[in-house]
Every structure is written in structure tokens, then in C-alpha cells.
Amino acid sequence: MKKDVYILSGFLGSGKTTLLKKLIQELKGQSKKPAILMNELGKISIDSQEVEEETPLKELLDGCICCTIQEKVESQLQELLWNEEFDVLIIETTGAAHPVEVVDSILSPLFADKFAFKGILTVVDCLQWKERANLGPQILHLMREQIRHAHYIILNKVDLLSEMEVGSIVYEIQQLNRDARLYMTNYCDINMKDLLQLSVKQTNSPKERAAIGEQLLLKAIVHTFTDSISSVEFEEWLQKLPSTVYRIKGYVPFKGKKYPTLFQYSYGMPIFIPEEIKVPTNLVLIGENLNEEEVITSLKKLEER
Numbered sequence: 581m582k583k584d585v586y587i588l589s590g591f592l593g594s595g596k597t598t599l600l601k602k603l604i605q606e607l608k609g610q611s612k613k614p615a616i617l618m619n620e621l622g623k624i625s626i627d628s629q630e631v632e633e634e635t636p637l638k639e640l641l642d643g644c645i646c647c648t649i650q651e652k653v654e655s656q657l658q659e660l661l662w663n664e665e666f667d668v669l670i671i672e673t674t675g676a677a678h679p680v681e682v683v684d685s686i687l688s689p690l691f692a693d694k695f696a697f698k699g700i701l702t703v704v705d706c707l708q709w710k711e712r713a714n715l716g717p718q719i720l721h722l723m724r725e726q727i728r729h730a731h732y733i734i735l736n737k738v739d740l741l742s743e744m745e746v747g748s749i750v751y752e753i754q755q756l757n758r759d760a761r762l763y764m765t766n767y768c769d770i771n772m773k774d775l776l777q778l779s780v781k782q783t784n785s786p787k788e789r790a791a792i793g794e795q796l797l798l799k800a801i802v803h804t805f806t807d808s809i810s811s812v813e814f815e816e817w818l819q820k821l822p823s824t825v826y827r828i829k830g831y832v833p834f835k836g837k838k839y840p841t842l843f844q845y846s847y848g849m850p851i852f853i854p855e856e857i858k859v860p861t862n863l864v865l866i867g868e869n870l871n872e873e874e875v876i877t878s879l880k881k882l883e884e885r
Contacts, residue, residue, distance in 0.1 A: 582696040584668045587682055589726045590703035591719075592675030595736040599703055599768040600672050604635060606772035607668055615666035617656060617686075619674045654688045661694055669695065678722065679729035679798060680826055680866065687800055689830035689862040697800040701775070702730035702760075703768065706749050707740045724756055729798045729868075732761045732775060739766045759797055799870045805861040808833040809882040811841075817882060818850060824870065830863035831855065 586603070588596045600616070607614045616637045638656040660666065673682050679700050687695065704727060712720055727733060733753060738746050746764060753762065763770045811834045818828075828845035840861050842853040865875060 582694060583666065584698045585686065585695045586668070586670050586698050587679065587686075587700045588670060588672045588703070589677065589679055589682070589700050589730065590675065590734075591705065591708065591723050591726065594675070594703040594705040594708065595734070595768050596672055596675075596703050599701065599734060600670060602768060602772050603670055603776075606776065610773070610776075612667040613665060614668045614670055615660050615664055617653075617660070617669065617671045619672065619677065653685045654690065657686065657688070658691065661691060676722065678725055680725075683798060683800055683866050684827045684829070687802070687829075687864045687866070689864055690860055692800075692802045692830075692862045692864045693804050693860070699731035700729060700798060701732045701734065702726050703734045703736050704753065706735050706737050706746060709749055709752075710741060710745060727753060727756045727760075730757060730760045731797065733757065733763070734768055734770065735762060735764045736768055737766060738764045757797070797868050799867060799872065801865040801870060801872050801875050803863045803865075803876055803879045805833050805863065805879075805883060807883040808835045808837075810835055810885065813882055813885060815850075817878060818845070822867070822870075823848075825865055825867035827866040828863065831859045831861050832863060833861050 588600055588603075590596045604614050604616075614635060616635060618637065638660055657669075660669070671682070671686060679702075683697065683700075687697065704723075709723070712723065715723070735746070735749065735753065741749070750762065750764070763775075809832065814832060814834070826846070828843065830843055831840035832843045833840045837854070839855045839857060840859055842855050843863070844851040844853070863879070
């Protein structure tokens with residue numbers, strides 16, 4: 581059974597750790613065991629003391645999960661899978677993490693079939709957003725990206741602004757992301773059960789997805805090959821992909837090859853690297869508004885030829 585994965589995103593000081601603590605308590609109340617992967621930019625963890633001792637915790641220090649310490653992510657997740665019993669994984673990122681890169685980092689083809697990506701919960705400090713003109717262009721761009729790729733947006737600390745100011749910010753946030761669920765809170769005080777149920781509901785049957793609409797923006801799809809495929813037909817398949825596919829990575833079993841081929845695809849650029857060992861033939865696709873059923877069906881057709 582796959583383990584659900586939630587990513588907590590948001591800029592520094594927005595309230596991610598407060599949300600993390602409440603999610604942990606809610607999951608325990610549902611008799612589910614959470615595990616935490618916590619990322620800090622510094623050499624010392626500040627927030628890990630907020631997590632109770634009995635909750636499995638892995639820390640990534642002195643770097644951002646989406647850039648300088650990607651190679652450590654895989655080993656930490658493998659340790660959790662091998663050594664710990666848990667039902668749900670919550671990843672608290674640094675405020676400097678880009679959502680697309682985080683999803684890319686955590687879904688290694690070696691164990692991507694063990695996880696079910698449920699969504700990105702982005703916390704926005706409404707006072708910080710109101711005063712965003714004081715931020716540098718790179719930071720402002722990152723904040724916008726965190727909002728744009730979120731499935732759920734928690735607009736936090738609304739008590740610090742007037743109703744008119746909050747209304748204006750809600751309008752601005754919705755212009756960046758019209759599809760995400762938006763919650764206005766203080767201290768991330770929202771119905772955690774509702775939050776978790778919504779994410780599960782959105783990844784159920786095609787009928788339920790159609791009723792909700794294209795609410796899952798950034799999506800991760802995992803396909804496990806059961807038979808070898810033609811390299812020519814695979815390249816033809818690549819050419820037909822929509823431009824909203826940002827990343828593909830995995831091990832593809834090509835006909836005539838003894839071992840699977842490592843495949844990397846980033847914003848239209850494919851790379852093929854021959855392997856010399858047997859590895860799980862998982863392929864991970866990351867993009868926006870992807871139809872999972874269509875993608876999986878098209879890959880299965882390659883195996884049937």
C-alpha cells in the first residue's frame with residue numbers, strides 16, 4: 581500500500597511548523613502514524629524539537645531540498661521506508677524551496693511506487709504578502725511560484741490586517757492560482773480533518789476528479805513497466821507530450837538491452853544513460869494538469885506493441 585505524501589511549502593516565518601504540528605495531531609487522532617522529513621537551510625535544526633519523539637523524523641540540514649542536498653533526500657527516504665513504520669509522510673521544506681523541484685527531489689524512481697503524492701500545502705503570511713514590495717525580485721518570484729503551484733493555500737495571520745486588506749490579498753492570490761482551496765486563518769487554525777479528506781478525495785476515481793475540476797495543478801504520475809518497449813516508439817511518445825510536463829525521470833526497459841536505461845527529461849530536453857545493473861523500472865512524470873489515466877494508458881500501449 582502506498583504511503584501518502586504531503587509537502588508543506590511557504591516562505592520563511594509564514595507558519596509552516598505550526599501547520600505541521602496540527603497535521604501530526606490530526607493524523608494520530610485518525611490512528612495513522614506520520615513520518616516527517618524536515619529541511620533547514622542552516623547547520624542546526626530549529627524546528628525539530630517541535631516534533632514528538634515517537635514520530636519518525638529525518639532532517640536535511642545546511643541546504644535546500646531542491647538544490648544543494650538532493651543526493652541526501654533519497655537516502656533519508658530509503659531509511660524511513662526500510663526502518664520505520666508509518667502511513668503518511670509530511671515534508672516541511674525551507675522557505676527557499678521551489679515546489680516543482682521539491683516534488684522532483686522526493687520521487688526517486690527507485691521508490692516512487694511506494695509513495696502517493698497528495699498535494700502541496702502552501703502557507704502565506706498575509707502581512708508579508710501585503711508588504712512584498714520590500715522584497716527582492718528573486719524572493720518575490722519564489723513566493724509567487726509557491727502560491728501558483730499550491731493545491732491548498734493557507735492565508736495566515738489575517739488578524740494583523742483589516743477586512744478590506746484581507747479581501748484585496750485574497751483577490752491577488754486568486755489571480756495567481758484560481759484552482760487551489762483557500763483558507764483564511766490565524767495560527768493555521770483550520771479543520772485538519774477537512775484538509776486531509778479533501779486531498780484524498782481529489783485523487784480517487786475519475787468521476788470524482790471530474791466533479792472537482794482541474795484542481796490538482798502540479799501532479800506526479802508513476803508508471804511501472806512490466807515489459808520492454810521500443811526506444812523509437814518511446815521517443816515518438818515523448819514528442820507528443822504536452823508542454824506542461826516539466827520533468828520525467830526513471831528507468832526504462834528498452835528492447836534489446838540487458839539492463840534498463842536511466843532516462844532524464846527536463847523542460848523538453850531528454851537524456852539517456854545506459855545502466856549496468858537491474859533497477860526498478862519506474863518512470864515518474866511531473867507536470868501541471870496532467871490526465872493520469874491518459875498518460876498511463878499511453879505507456880501501457882507501448883508495452884503491448
